Amino acid sequence: MADLVLQDVRKRFGKTEVIHGVDLEVKDGEFVVFVGPSGCGKSTLLRMIAGLEEVSGGDVVIGGERMNEITPSDRGIAMVFQSYALYPHKDVYGNMAFALRHAGEDKALIDERVRKAADILGLEPLLKRRPKELSGGQRQRVAIGRAIVRDPAIFLFDEPLSNLDAALRVQMRVEILRLHQRLKTTMVYVTHDQVEAMTLADRIVVLRDGRIEQVGTPLELYHHPKNRFVAGFIGSPRMNFLTATPDGQGRVTVRDSAPIEVPVRDATGDALTLGIRPEHVELTAPGQGTLTGEVLVAERLGGETFLHVDLGDAEPLVVKADGGVTQKPGETVGLRFPPAALHLFGSEGQAFEHRERHGLIA
């Protein structure tokens, strides 16, 4: 059990800096997810916490101790890798016991810890198998078991579910969540999948190009993104962005719409962007809503339908509607934007603060 603090952490490879000063505090027992597009530095940051990458600047502090020069095994961490990284020549038991055996622990203690971890993950029947005799999900479970056995203060996960198929990923996601509820250990988890981030995290850290864009609970990021990047990254399908023109009286117009009142503070500048999530757009009869457009594509998933509506922009506006909507491609539909669900971004991509916080966020 330990907290984790990053103070102005930087990473340079030769002359290129890839992490530009990250400050972050992870509380004891918290589940924090690093999310961002590939190349944003999330894995590098995790490897720096683990001690696998040298820290070029700043401090990594675990449980109050500065860890920059401490070897990975002495940091009280355990790591689960994307490619499972099981030792192919050892059976499941051997894999799980390896670190403890190496540390010279007592045999009985090793056995007890391995059996307990195997019990938590349902691995008992597989203890004598070799990694190549296991399925992908079982391998990942062994990799997690190996981490549990070490009884770490912090678990580090590096995209652990990326190699699994979709169904298994959902199942393992739930298992990891239950594991966290059971062990109550600090966990840091890296993923590029925002759904994983939303479902697992106590707090999400959104990274881009080696900088933190925003830190917050999943709902904070969803309802109050700090900028356009976070707004577009969190949520699926992604948020619609429309060019908006201020009318000088605190309202904006989009294309040929009537002026819209967006409930944000201090909106300034003239090159504004209006954002609305697909699930918040409401369908109306043509001519009755905020805007009118022609349906290009209707993706029917059964329970819900994604309508791609052409408004004359390069990208169509996506509407997440009920599965029972009857609109077909070629038909004209009206779109209503509920004011409370609107986001307004300035020319730099910064979001203007909403006047009221969302009801679910304290």
Add this chain to the structure above:
Amino acid sequence: MNTVDTTRARRGRMGRIGTAAGVHAVLLTYTLIAIFPVVIVVLNSFKNRRGIFTEPLALPTAETFSTEGYATVLNQGNFLLYYGNSLIVTIVSLFLILLCGAMAAHALSEYRFKLNTLLGVYLILGIMVPIRLGTVAILQLMVDLSLVNTLVSLILVYTAQGLPVAIFILTEFMRTLSRDIKDCARVDGLSEYRIFFEVVLPLIRPVLATVAVFSMIPIWNDLWFPLILASSDATKTVTLGVQQFIGQYTVNWSAVLASLSIAILPVLVLYAIFSRQLISGITAGAVKG
């Protein structure tokens, strides 16, 4: 429609059988050419002198069959010593090549450091330069080190000779190893040496077998360096020992062929042991492209 399809299918099948037959004909021809000298050596080692010269290609008959060659070789006492010398030199050199080669390859593929690429090129440069070009210098060096007529001199030379290819093949292969597994071992608290011995070595076993066979054969068969560096009676190797049966005026062919037949044995045994791993090693992308 139907008939067209079946004729086309039949033609396709015939064509495939034809191609396969062609491929196998070429392979068989090559195999015959490659094995022929070995078979001749072994066959004639079981004949007497007359048999060898009258009908070199014939099987041993009741008249020509003789094991006098083997008797000569085994009774001449020294031959077992030469055999032992060859074994010692080959095994120790192989061990050193594999150990140092794998360690160097591990360093080159695993660690980022200045001049990494340059060092890699330097280490495998020896592939292009035949070590025999340096014979005079090597001899001088060995004389200065008082290593002439010792097995150590041979072991040193063969290790140097085998390292470039070993490093080249092993580096290429080690680059394909998962980085996660080594990082995982680091998190588990293994030292860099133990990562190499306990995690990396088991993973590269098939390629090690390949490199072992490739490196062993030229060492076992070499005549040049034993002749120059270790020609004393106590340090002769098999290939050099055979020379004692080749005189200026007479050659004891039965003995020569018998000793060569015995000398082939270890290579055959090694190949039989490693053939499976050898093939998987060659096809495991040891050398890309």
